[in-house]
Amino acid sequence: MISSKVRNSSQKRPMEDRVTALNNSEKRSDQWSQLLISVGENRDRRAFAQLFEHFGPLLKGFAYASRNEGWFPGLGDDLVQEVMIKVWNKAGGYNAEKASATTWIYTVARNCRIDMLRRKSNTQHLPLENEDFWHEPDEETPVSLLQQKRSEERVQDSLAQLPKEQDQILRKVYLEGKSHAEASAELGLPLGTVKSRVRLALQKMQLIVSKEAQE
Amino acid sequence: MTNTTNHHPDENMLIEFSAGTLDTAASICVSAHLHFCSSCKAKLLQLDQVGSHIMSQAEPVDVAEDVFDQVMEKIDSGIDNASADQATNDDMPFSVNKLIGTSLMNKNWKRLSSSVDIARFKTGQNQFEVALHKICAGGKTPKHDHDGLEYTVVLKGSFSDENAVYREGDFLLRQPGDVHQPMGAQNGECICLSALSAPIVPTSPLGFLMKPWLRINPM
Numbered sequence: 001m002i003s004s005k006v007r008n009s010s011q012k013r014p015m016e017d018r019v020t021a022l023n024n025s026e027k028r029s030d031q032w033s034q035l036l037i038s039v040g041e042n043r044d045r046r047a048f049a050q051l052f053e054h055f056g057p058l059l060k061g062f063a064y065a066s067r068n069e070g071w072f073p074g075l076g077d078d079l080v081q082e083v084m085i086k087v088w089n090k091a092g093g094y095n096a097e098k099a100s101a102t103t104w105i106y107t108v109a110r111n112c113r114i115d116m117l118r119r120k121s122n123t124q125h126l127p128l129e130n131e132d133f134w135h136e137p138d139e140e141t142p143v144s145l146l147q148q149k150r151s152e153e154r155v156q157d158s159l160a161q162l163p164k165e166q167d168q169i170l171r172k173v174y175l176e177g178k179s180h181a182e183a184s185a186e187l188g189l190p191l192g193t194v195k196s197r198v199r200l201a202l203q204k205m206q207l208i209v210s211k212e213a214q215e
Numbered sequence: 216m217t218n219t220t221n222h223h224p225d226e227n228m229l230i231e232f233s234a235g236t237l238d239t240a241a242s243i244c245v246s247a248h249l250h251f252c253s254s255c256k257a258k259l260l261q262l263d264q265v266g267s268h269i270m271s272q273a274e275p276v277d278v279a280e281d282v283f284d285q286v287m288e289k290i291d292s293g294i295d296n297a298s299a300d301q302a303t304n305d306d307m308p309f310s311v312n313k314l315i316g317t318s319l320m321n322k323n324w325k326r327l328s329s330s331v332d333i334a335r336f337k338t339g340q341n342q343f344e345v346a347l348h349k350i351c352a353g354g355k356t357p358k359h360d361h362d363g364l365e366y367t368v369v370l371k372g373s374f375s376d377e378n379a380v381y382r383e384g385d386f387l388l389r390q391p392g393d394v395h396q397p398m399g400a401q402n403g404e405c406i407c408l409s410a411l412s413a414p415i416v417p418t419s420p421l422g423f424l425m426k427p428w429l430r431i432n433p434m
Contacts, residue, residue: 045287049283052283052286056278056282056283057275057276057277057278058271058273058275060275060276060277060278061273061274061275061276062270062271062273064273064274064276065273065274076276076278077278077279077282080278080282080286081282081285081286081289084286085286085289085290088286088290089290098260099260099263099264100264100267102267102268102271103263103264103267103268105267106263106266106267106270106271107263107267109270110234110235110266110270111235113235114235122339124339124340124341125337125339126239126338126339127313127314127317127318127336127337127338127339128239128243128310128313128314128338128339130235130242132246132309132310132313133232133242133243133245133246133309133310134246135246135309135310155264155265155268156268159268159269159272170269171269171272173230173231173234173236173269174234174266174269174270175269175270175272175273177234177235177236178236179231179236179237179238180227180231180236182236195227198227198230199226199227199230202230202262202265205265206261206265
């Protein structure tokens with residue numbers, strides 16, 4: 001403590017830089033939530049265009065990451081289109097206190113991707129869409145927007161810090177959309193190993209999130 | 216929402232549910248459980264948060280130039296503009312409500328035995344028979360083993376077996392080797408959602424009396 005007080009101004013710079021960087025990244029991560037709110041409340045087309053510009057290519061990449069049964073080359077642009085239309089239509093129901101825009105949009109994207117693959121690979125009538133499984137009333141979880149936002153930044157950092165095999169398994173499960181059984185076959189690992197590795201990796205990340213939430 | 220549920224899907228099932236890789240029949244059962252269970256829902260929220268960041272790690276790919284215009288055109292024409300809010304009946308999980316509204320095989324219960332009725336759903340998959348079972352108050356079901364997986368979620372009332380009492384929202388997974396004999400509670404009928412991948416295996420010598428139980432109709 002004392003030594004920091006006697007530091008000269010040039011030694012203080014890195015700390016100030018870090019603070020500035022943190023503020024910037026908070027602004028950045030929050031920007032999408034603000035835009036999404038504006039789309040919901042004001043039917044703001046400019047905000048929507050900004051969301052499209054940012055999330056469009058990411059969503060197309062997300063579609064390309066899953067070469068599962070039913071995949072077709074046009075899936076990328078189709079998914080972008082379907083997800084963004086849903087974003088426009090459902091933005092009014094977005095609650096920034098419960099999730100960041102990223103979490104919210106990927107919840108929509110995950111359901112869309114599953115349904116599009118299922119429709120393509122299935123000739124039977126499917127009475128339920130994946131979205132139907134997510135209609136249960138929300139908890140009144142007392143998570144402030146700030147906490148959400150900060151923990152999401154930590155999530156991103158912690159992903160990068162995971163051991164390679166844990167990072168790999170989480171990508172298989174969430175990004176490629178592989179079931180535990182499929183991941184086990186592809187990686188040549190026993191199912192039990194896949195299960196425990198996924199759990200461990202997610203526990204590690206959740207620990208970081210909840211630790212952050214208590215701070 | 217009450218949270219009196221004591222039996223939950225295991226963590227890996229919640230993970231697969233959150234990643235969207237769980238099969239349809241199991242997803243129906245997990246979503247039914249979530250209707251009653253706030254602790255699993257809170258866990259799921261965390262998984263979604265982490266999962267969404269993994270999903271956003273995909274390599275960006277350029278979107279075709281006309282996609283944005285197409286999206287705006289559809290938005291302007293009002294296509295797909297249906298409200299997301301659909302009528303809900305809070306007593307039942309959304310997915311079960313929807314199945315009851317659209318996908319019952321028969322309009323009425325079918326008798327399986329003197330104490331158990333069944334109503335089967337058509338869910339567009341061919342691994343599991345997804346159905347509602349109604350056990351009358353105090354009703355006994357045959358003691359049985361399992362040849363495959365059996366998911367059960369209590370939707371109304373309660374039942375018990377040799378191990379425990381299961382109440383609204385409780386989620387059970389039975390596997391080969393799990394022998395049990397469910398009994399309806401004395402104080403009222405019990406309705407369960409179930410998904411069964413193989414017919415149950417009666418363990419009583421009079422098992423041949425259980426003919427209606429011995430086949431399933433996955434659909």
